[in-house]
Amino acid sequence: MSYYLVYDIGGTSVKYSLMDEVANVMESSSFHTPEERDGSIFELLIHTTESFQQRYPLSGLALSVPAAVDVMSGYVHYAGQITDFIGKNLKDELEQLGIPIELENDANCAALAEKWKGHAQDCNSFVCVTIGTGIGGAIYLNGDLYRGKKGMAGEVGLMYMNASQPIESTTFSRLGSTWNLLNRVFIKTGERVSGEELFERYYRGDHRIVDEVDKFFDTLAIGAANLIHTLAPEKILFGGGISAQPNFTNHIKERLDHMSPGLLDLTQIDVCKHRNTAGQIGALYHFHKMKKK
The missing domain is CATH 3.30.420.40 (ATPase, nucleotide binding domain)
Structure with a gap:
């Protein structure tokens, strides 16, 4: 062994x-x-x-x-x-x-974990979007990772989402990350809540929470739509702890279907199989790939 x-x-x-x-x-x-x-x-x-x-x-x-x-x-x-x-x-x-x-x-490792032992095993092209303190991304195209110049490809969290507002406050990470969502809820309510409590209150219809969570899902859907129009991947996989929430992908798919029904015919929206162990599984898979080269 x-x-x-x-x-x-x-x-x-x-x-x-x-x-x-x-x-x-x-x-x-x-x-x-x-x-x-x-x-x-x-x-x-x-x-x-x-x-x-x-x-x-x-x-x-x-x-x-x-x-x-x-x-x-x-x-x-x-x-x-x-x-x-x-x-x-x-x-x-x-x-x-x-x-x-x-x-x-690390985001590339998450994608490699999905390719090796996750929800992208049958995909030749897919994108991973990891949601946490910020938003990370990894692009897997035509059977391999696309790293870009200096390894900078996949920095989807830096995408600008609203040209009419200050650039630094309207990136995908600022509008669509878990940390920023919870911080906006704190600014609005004065309460520090966990992701689990946030969604419990969202589904109960707490109006102070609903608006912020709806904007969060709007942002994820817009980001996904941009990636679909740019890359036309077979799948977009969302990772990060918040992606484990029930109906997570349904919220995004409903919004994508409203934007343009054809998007969901082109690209499947799913969550990552691996969460806490994704980085390690992907790193080992990368090690094997490099040794073969």
Whole structure:
């Protein structure tokens, strides 16, 4: 059996698992992402990996990172919250581990997880839209990921949604992310609510909540329509914790059908199968793909 250590690196936490070659998990844990941004993230990754190397003959290290990366070299062109990664070659930073290392953008890893073991196994072209603090995206076209120049393709959260308003306040992320939705509800009601409570009150008809959630779904539908008109994918898959809400896709499909009934004939709207483990599964799949190359 081959063993792989797989990391899903986020702005607040780093999840990691020991996996076999087909992504069965044998051990898993996490640690807080260092806030200091002083390079200690590399020390933690090295220390954690070395502790596993003492117990298992690791065949490789796979990383899902919130960054635009050159997957061949391991160089990070841009990273959001993990500023330690910007301008660094992660393969070089971790080379002392002495094992093969591969890394990929986190949204791309979510798409690869769906292609390998999720709801896109039968798709040749699809788009993943991940909803959380912001909105991320990954584009899978003609049988492979489309990364674009410097790995910047798929940054759908930066799409502008309303030219008549200030640009920075009308991006897809600002209008369609979970964090911004909950923040707008807080500004309107003075209450901090969870996603679960938000939807409970939405379905009860709380008028202060209904307007904001309706605008949220309007935004997701408009973003989906733009992606369909641009790429005509077989599927658009929505991920993130909020996508687990009942009737989530129905709200988007109803709006798309109202905009243009033909859109749903062209592209299927669905949710991602994998949520918390998507980054790790996709990172391992990317590792295998790179080794074959």
